[in-house]
Amino acid sequence: MDQELIVSIVKERLGIRTAVRDTYLAAIVGGVVKELEDEKGLVLDADNDYQRIFIVDYATWRYQSRDESGAMPRHLQFRMHNLLLHVGRSV
Structure with a gap:
């Protein structure tokens, strides 16, 4: 996974220049x-x-909610669940 690309997309989403x-x-x-x-x-x-956009959204949520204690938003929970089902786990 190209983490530099993901960081740049997260920055775009957050408006960080x-x-x-x-x-x-x-x-x-x-x-x-x-x-x-x-x-x-x-x-x-x-x-x-x-997968890349899920990681962007998950990382963005983590950044924005760093001072809050709360559950992961439902849309991220559903998408993670779908990833677990469709991508599968390594064995």
Whole structure:
């Protein structure tokens, strides 16, 4: 998964034009990818736009809700569930 591309898309979504938060955003994106691969057991495809946009949306939510304690939004829960069903887990 091209994490630099994902960070740039997250920045676009958030309207960030400088590199000031790049390190923090890269850590969030890396954490999301690691969670999906290690904890959820997904085999991610670097060329799959659906997966890439899910990671962008998940990382954006993590960034925007960093000071809140709340559940993941339903749309992200449904999409993660669909990824688990359709992409499958590594064995």
